[in-house]
Amino acid sequence: MNLDAVTSPGRPWLTGMREAIPLLGGYVPVAISFGLIATQAGFTPWEAVVISTLVYAGASQFLFVGMVAAGAPLWLVVAMTLLINLRHVVYAPNLAPWLTPSRAWPWLMHGLTDQVFALAHARLPELPAAQRLGWFGGAALLAWASWVGGTALGALAGGELVARWALMGEILPFALPALFLVLVAPRFTSRRWALALSLTILVALALTILGFTNLAIPLAAACGALCFQVVKFGPARQEHAKGDRHE
Amino acid sequence: MSSALWIAVLASAVGTLLMRVLPLLWMQRRLERLGDDDGLEAMPQWLSLLGPVMIAAVFGVSLMPVTPGLLSWIATAIGVLATLAVWWVKRTLGWPVAAGVAAYGAVVMLTALVGPLP
Known part of the structure:
Protein backbone atom coordinates (compact mmCIF):
# COMPACT_ATOMS: atom_id res chain seq x y z
CA MET A 1 0.00 0.00 0.00
CA ASN A 2 1.34 3.40 -0.90
CA LEU A 3 0.87 6.10 1.63
CA ASP A 4 0.44 9.84 1.35
CA ALA A 5 3.33 10.62 3.55
CA VAL A 6 6.69 10.40 1.86
CA THR A 7 9.14 8.70 4.17
CA SER A 8 11.89 11.16 4.93
CA PRO A 9 15.13 9.14 5.32
CA GLY A 10 16.55 11.45 7.98
CA ARG A 11 13.44 11.73 10.11
CA PRO A 12 11.45 8.50 10.07
CA TRP A 13 10.05 9.33 13.53
CA LEU A 14 8.37 12.37 11.97
CA THR A 15 6.82 10.16 9.29
CA GLY A 16 5.62 7.81 12.02
CA MET A 17 4.03 10.68 13.90
CA ARG A 18 2.38 12.00 10.74
CA GLU A 19 0.95 8.62 9.87
CA ALA A 20 -0.34 8.12 13.42
CA ILE A 21 -2.34 11.37 13.35
CA PRO A 22 -5.60 9.59 12.35
CA LEU A 23 -5.34 7.61 15.60
CA LEU A 24 -5.76 10.82 17.56
CA GLY A 25 -9.33 11.20 16.32
CA GLY A 26 -10.19 8.08 18.25
CA TYR A 27 -7.75 8.36 21.14
CA VAL A 28 -8.34 11.90 22.38
CA PRO A 29 -12.15 11.78 22.81
CA VAL A 30 -11.94 8.37 24.52
CA ALA A 31 -9.06 9.54 26.74
CA ILE A 32 -11.07 12.64 27.71
CA SER A 33 -13.96 10.32 28.65
CA PHE A 34 -11.59 8.18 30.72
CA GLY A 35 -10.20 11.19 32.58
CA LEU A 36 -13.72 12.38 33.30
CA ILE A 37 -14.98 8.98 34.44
CA ALA A 38 -11.90 8.35 36.58
CA THR A 39 -12.34 11.62 38.48
CA GLN A 40 -16.06 10.92 38.87
CA ALA A 41 -15.10 7.53 40.31
CA GLY A 42 -13.02 9.23 43.00
CA PHE A 43 -9.53 9.27 41.46
CA THR A 44 -7.60 12.54 41.40
CA PRO A 45 -6.53 13.96 37.99
CA TRP A 46 -2.94 13.02 38.84
CA GLU A 47 -3.92 9.42 39.56
CA ALA A 48 -5.94 9.18 36.33
CA VAL A 49 -2.91 10.41 34.37
CA VAL A 50 -0.62 7.88 36.09
CA ILE A 51 -3.01 5.03 35.21
CA SER A 52 -3.11 6.14 31.57
CA THR A 53 0.67 6.52 31.46
CA LEU A 54 1.49 3.16 33.03
CA VAL A 55 -1.33 0.82 32.01
CA TYR A 56 -2.07 2.43 28.61
CA ALA A 57 -4.82 0.06 27.52
CA GLY A 58 -8.17 1.76 26.95
CA ALA A 59 -10.86 -0.81 27.68
CA SER A 60 -9.06 -2.29 30.68
CA GLN A 61 -8.57 1.15 32.22
CA PHE A 62 -12.31 1.83 32.12
CA LEU A 63 -12.88 -1.55 33.73
CA PHE A 64 -10.20 -0.86 36.34
CA VAL A 65 -11.69 2.41 37.61
CA GLY A 66 -15.24 1.04 37.31
CA MET A 67 -14.48 -2.03 39.41
CA VAL A 68 -12.50 -0.05 41.99
CA ALA A 69 -15.37 2.44 42.29
CA ALA A 70 -17.78 -0.48 42.73
CA GLY A 71 -15.63 -1.84 45.56
CA ALA A 72 -14.50 -5.04 43.85
CA PRO A 73 -11.57 -6.96 45.43
CA LEU A 74 -8.29 -5.62 44.05
CA TRP A 75 -6.99 -9.06 43.02
CA LEU A 76 -10.11 -9.44 40.85
CA VAL A 77 -9.62 -5.94 39.40
CA VAL A 78 -6.05 -6.83 38.38
CA ALA A 79 -7.07 -10.25 37.04
CA MET A 80 -9.87 -8.79 34.89
CA THR A 81 -7.60 -5.99 33.63
CA LEU A 82 -4.99 -8.51 32.52
CA LEU A 83 -7.62 -10.83 31.03
CA ILE A 84 -8.94 -8.07 28.79
CA ASN A 85 -5.40 -7.24 27.68
CA LEU A 86 -4.55 -10.86 26.91
CA ARG A 87 -5.17 -10.32 23.20
CA HIS A 88 -1.98 -8.24 23.11
CA VAL A 89 0.15 -11.39 23.28
CA VAL A 90 -0.22 -12.04 19.54
CA TYR A 91 0.69 -8.52 18.40
CA ALA A 92 4.45 -8.31 18.95
CA PRO A 93 5.31 -11.74 17.42
CA ASN A 94 3.49 -10.65 14.26
CA LEU A 95 5.78 -7.64 13.99
CA ALA A 96 8.97 -9.49 15.00
CA PRO A 97 10.13 -10.42 11.46
CA TRP A 98 10.37 -6.72 10.62
CA LEU A 99 12.02 -5.51 13.82
CA THR A 100 15.67 -4.56 13.53
CA PRO A 101 18.26 -5.49 16.18
CA SER A 102 17.92 -2.92 18.94
CA ARG A 103 17.46 -2.98 22.69
CA ALA A 104 14.83 -0.26 22.36
CA TRP A 105 12.18 -2.53 20.83
CA PRO A 106 11.09 -4.29 24.04
CA TRP A 107 10.57 -0.90 25.73
CA LEU A 108 8.69 0.43 22.74
CA MET A 109 6.26 -2.48 23.06
CA HIS A 110 4.61 -0.50 25.87
CA GLY A 111 3.08 1.51 23.03
CA LEU A 112 1.78 -1.54 21.15
CA THR A 113 -1.96 -0.96 21.38
CA ASP A 114 -4.57 -2.47 19.04
CA GLN A 115 -4.42 0.60 16.83
CA VAL A 116 -0.64 1.00 16.76
CA PHE A 117 -0.33 -2.71 15.93
CA ALA A 118 -2.76 -2.38 13.02
CA LEU A 119 -0.81 0.57 11.65
CA ALA A 120 2.62 -0.99 12.22
CA HIS A 121 1.58 -4.35 10.73
CA ALA A 122 0.75 -2.58 7.48
CA ARG A 123 3.63 -0.09 7.43
CA LEU A 124 6.75 -1.79 8.85
CA PRO A 125 7.11 -4.25 5.95
CA GLU A 126 7.07 -1.31 3.53
CA LEU A 127 9.77 0.69 5.28
CA PRO A 128 13.54 0.29 4.85
CA ALA A 129 14.99 -1.54 7.86
CA ALA A 130 16.96 1.51 9.00
CA GLN A 131 13.78 3.57 9.36
CA ARG A 132 11.56 1.12 11.23
CA LEU A 133 12.70 1.89 14.78
CA GLY A 134 12.33 5.63 14.29
CA TRP A 135 9.00 5.26 12.53
CA PHE A 136 7.55 3.02 15.25
CA GLY A 137 8.94 5.25 18.01
CA GLY A 138 7.34 8.33 16.47
CA ALA A 139 3.96 6.69 15.86
CA ALA A 140 3.81 5.00 19.27
CA LEU A 141 4.99 8.09 21.14
CA LEU A 142 2.39 10.35 19.53
CA ALA A 143 -0.40 7.88 20.28
CA TRP A 144 0.78 7.48 23.89
CA ALA A 145 1.15 11.23 24.40
CA SER A 146 -2.33 11.85 23.00
CA TRP A 147 -3.79 9.24 25.35
CA VAL A 148 -2.06 10.69 28.43
CA GLY A 149 -2.79 14.29 27.36
CA GLY A 150 -6.42 13.46 26.63
CA THR A 151 -6.76 11.86 30.06
CA ALA A 152 -5.34 14.96 31.76
CA LEU A 153 -7.70 17.16 29.76
CA GLY A 154 -10.67 14.98 30.62
CA ALA A 155 -9.76 14.83 34.31
CA LEU A 156 -9.32 18.58 34.59
CA ALA A 157 -12.00 19.92 32.25
CA GLY A 158 -13.86 16.91 30.87
CA GLY A 159 -17.34 17.97 31.92
CA GLU A 160 -17.06 21.35 30.23
CA LEU A 161 -15.46 19.90 27.07
CA VAL A 162 -18.13 17.26 26.63
CA ALA A 163 -20.87 19.88 27.08
CA ARG A 164 -19.32 22.32 24.62
CA TRP A 165 -18.14 20.02 21.85
CA ALA A 166 -20.48 17.07 22.10
CA LEU A 167 -20.76 16.75 18.32
CA MET A 168 -16.97 16.69 17.81
CA GLY A 169 -16.76 13.89 20.35
CA GLU A 170 -19.15 11.96 18.16
CA ILE A 171 -17.55 12.72 14.80
CA PHE A 180 -8.75 0.31 10.10
CA LEU A 181 -10.79 -0.03 6.92
CA VAL A 182 -7.88 1.33 4.90
CA LEU A 183 -5.54 -1.08 6.69
CA VAL A 184 -7.74 -4.13 6.22
CA ALA A 185 -9.00 -3.46 2.66
CA PRO A 186 -5.74 -4.42 0.89
CA ARG A 187 -5.90 -7.82 2.60
CA PHE A 188 -9.00 -8.85 0.63
CA THR A 189 -6.70 -10.55 -1.85
CA SER A 190 -8.70 -13.73 -2.47
CA ARG A 191 -12.12 -15.24 -1.86
CA ARG A 192 -10.71 -17.20 1.06
CA TRP A 193 -9.30 -14.11 2.77
CA ALA A 194 -12.40 -12.07 1.88
CA LEU A 195 -14.66 -14.62 3.57
CA ALA A 196 -12.50 -14.94 6.68
CA LEU A 197 -12.06 -11.18 7.12
CA SER A 198 -15.74 -10.39 6.42
CA LEU A 199 -16.82 -12.98 8.97
CA THR A 200 -14.38 -11.54 11.51
CA ILE A 201 -15.69 -8.00 11.00
CA LEU A 202 -19.33 -9.10 11.28
CA VAL A 203 -18.76 -11.22 14.39
CA ALA A 204 -16.79 -8.41 16.08
CA LEU A 205 -19.51 -5.89 15.27
CA ALA A 206 -22.29 -8.23 16.41
CA LEU A 207 -20.56 -8.96 19.72
CA THR A 208 -19.97 -5.26 20.29
CA ILE A 209 -23.63 -4.46 19.62
CA LEU A 210 -24.59 -7.20 22.07
CA GLY A 211 -22.39 -5.59 24.71
CA PHE A 212 -19.50 -8.07 24.67
CA THR A 213 -16.95 -5.45 23.61
CA ASN A 214 -14.06 -6.93 25.56
CA LEU A 215 -14.57 -10.41 24.14
CA ALA A 216 -15.26 -9.20 20.62
CA ILE A 217 -11.68 -8.91 19.34
CA PRO A 218 -10.31 -12.31 20.43
CA LEU A 219 -13.53 -14.21 19.67
CA ALA A 220 -14.05 -12.64 16.26
CA ALA A 221 -10.40 -13.18 15.36
CA ALA A 222 -10.67 -16.83 16.38
CA CYS A 223 -13.79 -17.24 14.19
CA GLY A 224 -12.03 -15.63 11.23
CA ALA A 225 -8.92 -17.76 11.64
CA LEU A 226 -11.02 -20.91 11.94
CA CYS A 227 -12.98 -19.94 8.82
CA PHE A 228 -9.71 -19.41 6.91
CA GLN A 229 -8.45 -22.84 7.93
CA VAL A 230 -11.70 -24.70 7.25
CA VAL A 231 -13.08 -23.07 4.09
CA LYS A 232 -11.18 -23.72 0.90
CA PHE A 233 -12.23 -22.98 -2.65
CA GLY A 234 -10.88 -26.05 -4.43
CA PRO A 235 -7.30 -27.13 -5.24
CA ALA A 236 -6.82 -24.72 -8.13
CA ARG A 237 -7.68 -21.73 -6.02
CA GLN A 238 -6.20 -22.93 -2.79
CA GLU A 239 -4.38 -20.17 -1.04
CA HIS A 240 -2.04 -20.51 1.82
CA ALA A 241 -1.59 -18.20 4.74
CA LYS A 242 2.17 -18.26 4.21
CA GLY A 243 1.85 -17.02 0.67
CA ASP A 244 -0.78 -14.42 1.43
CA ARG A 245 1.02 -12.81 4.29
CA HIS A 246 3.65 -11.47 1.94
CA GLU A 247 1.07 -9.23 0.28
CA MET B 1 -5.19 6.42 46.46
CA SER B 2 -4.24 3.77 49.02
CA SER B 3 -1.03 1.73 48.88
CA ALA B 4 -3.04 -1.35 47.93
CA LEU B 5 -4.58 0.51 45.00
CA TRP B 6 -1.17 1.72 43.85
CA ILE B 7 0.05 -1.87 43.91
CA ALA B 8 -2.98 -2.88 41.83
CA VAL B 9 -2.19 -0.16 39.26
CA LEU B 10 1.46 -1.25 39.11
CA ALA B 11 0.53 -4.94 38.83
CA SER B 12 -1.84 -4.16 35.96
CA ALA B 13 0.79 -2.01 34.25
CA VAL B 14 3.61 -4.54 34.62
CA GLY B 15 1.35 -7.45 33.60
CA THR B 16 0.17 -5.60 30.49
CA LEU B 17 3.74 -4.66 29.56
CA LEU B 18 4.89 -8.27 29.98
CA MET B 19 2.06 -9.46 27.73
CA ARG B 20 3.36 -7.10 25.08
CA VAL B 21 7.08 -7.80 25.55
CA LEU B 22 7.50 -11.52 26.41
CA PRO B 23 5.91 -12.82 23.17
CA LEU B 24 8.28 -10.54 21.24
CA LEU B 25 11.31 -12.00 23.02
CA TRP B 26 9.99 -15.52 22.37
CA MET B 27 9.52 -14.80 18.68
CA GLN B 28 12.91 -13.12 18.34
CA ARG B 29 14.60 -16.17 19.89
CA ARG B 30 12.65 -18.42 17.53
CA LEU B 31 13.77 -16.34 14.56
CA GLU B 32 17.38 -16.51 15.73
CA ARG B 33 17.17 -20.26 16.27
CA LEU B 34 15.66 -20.96 12.88
CA GLY B 35 17.92 -18.49 11.09
CA ASP B 36 16.50 -15.24 9.82
CA ASP B 37 16.96 -15.79 6.09
CA ASP B 38 13.21 -15.46 5.84
CA GLY B 39 11.67 -14.33 9.08
CA LEU B 40 8.17 -14.84 7.74
CA GLU B 41 8.75 -18.53 7.12
CA ALA B 42 9.90 -18.90 10.73
CA MET B 43 6.61 -17.54 11.99
CA PRO B 44 4.06 -20.20 12.94
CA GLN B 45 1.24 -20.19 10.38
CA TRP B 46 -1.47 -19.68 13.01
CA LEU B 47 0.35 -16.60 14.22
CA SER B 48 0.69 -15.01 10.79
CA LEU B 49 -2.99 -15.70 10.22
CA LEU B 50 -3.95 -13.95 13.46
CA GLY B 51 -2.38 -10.62 12.42
CA PRO B 52 -4.85 -9.72 9.64
CA VAL B 53 -7.88 -11.16 11.45
CA MET B 54 -7.04 -9.19 14.61
CA ILE B 55 -6.98 -5.99 12.53
CA ALA B 56 -10.32 -6.97 10.97
CA ALA B 57 -11.73 -7.61 14.47
CA VAL B 58 -10.52 -4.22 15.71
CA PHE B 59 -12.20 -2.67 12.66
CA GLY B 60 -15.46 -4.48 13.43
CA VAL B 61 -15.43 -3.28 17.05
CA SER B 62 -14.63 0.29 16.04
CA LEU B 63 -17.63 0.43 13.69
CA MET B 64 -19.95 0.80 16.68
CA PRO B 65 -21.02 4.49 16.76
CA VAL B 66 -20.45 6.54 19.91
CA THR B 67 -24.20 7.13 20.14
CA PRO B 68 -25.92 4.17 18.48
CA GLY B 69 -29.12 4.91 16.58
CA LEU B 70 -30.56 4.73 13.08
CA LEU B 71 -28.94 7.96 11.95
CA SER B 72 -25.52 7.16 13.37
CA TRP B 73 -25.63 3.77 11.61
CA ILE B 74 -26.55 5.52 8.34
CA ALA B 75 -23.69 7.96 8.94
CA THR B 76 -21.37 5.01 9.60
CA ALA B 77 -22.42 3.30 6.36
CA ILE B 78 -21.90 6.51 4.37
CA GLY B 79 -18.55 7.11 6.07
CA VAL B 80 -17.42 3.56 5.26
CA LEU B 81 -18.50 3.91 1.61
CA ALA B 82 -16.73 7.27 1.30
CA THR B 83 -13.56 5.83 2.84
CA LEU B 84 -13.66 2.81 0.53
CA ALA B 85 -14.35 4.91 -2.58
CA VAL B 86 -11.43 7.26 -1.95
CA TRP B 87 -9.15 4.35 -1.02
CA TRP B 88 -10.12 2.58 -4.26
CA VAL B 89 -9.11 5.62 -6.30
CA LYS B 90 -6.09 6.87 -4.35
CA ARG B 91 -4.76 3.71 -2.62
CA THR B 92 -3.36 5.92 0.12
CA LEU B 93 -3.84 6.19 3.89
CA GLY B 94 -4.56 9.82 4.69
CA TRP B 95 -7.12 10.90 2.10
CA PRO B 96 -9.56 8.00 2.61
CA VAL B 97 -9.55 8.59 6.40
CA ALA B 98 -10.15 12.32 5.91
CA ALA B 99 -12.94 11.62 3.39
CA GLY B 100 -14.57 9.08 5.69
CA VAL B 101 -14.54 11.42 8.70
CA ALA B 102 -15.81 14.31 6.54
CA ALA B 103 -18.68 12.21 5.13
CA TYR B 104 -19.59 10.84 8.57
CA GLY B 105 -19.36 14.31 10.11
CA ALA B 106 -21.47 15.87 7.35
CA VAL B 107 -24.28 13.37 7.98
CA VAL B 108 -24.10 13.84 11.77
CA MET B 109 -24.09 17.64 11.51
CA LEU B 110 -26.88 17.71 8.93
CA THR B 111 -28.92 15.51 11.22
CA ALA B 112 -28.24 17.85 14.13
CA LEU B 113 -29.39 20.82 12.05
CA VAL B 114 -32.51 19.16 10.67
CA GLY B 115 -33.43 17.42 13.90
CA PRO B 116 -34.11 13.78 14.73
CA LEU B 117 -36.16 11.56 12.46
CA PRO B 118 -39.78 11.03 13.54
Missing part, protein backbone atom coordinates in the same frame (compact mmCIF):
# COMPACT_ATOMS: atom_id res chain seq x y z
CA LEU A 172 -13.81 12.44 15.45
CA PRO A 173 -13.84 8.81 16.66
CA PHE A 174 -14.88 7.77 13.14
CA ALA A 175 -11.23 8.29 12.19
CA LEU A 176 -10.52 4.92 13.83
CA PRO A 177 -12.87 2.71 11.74
CA ALA A 178 -11.85 4.69 8.64
CA LEU A 179 -8.18 4.00 9.37
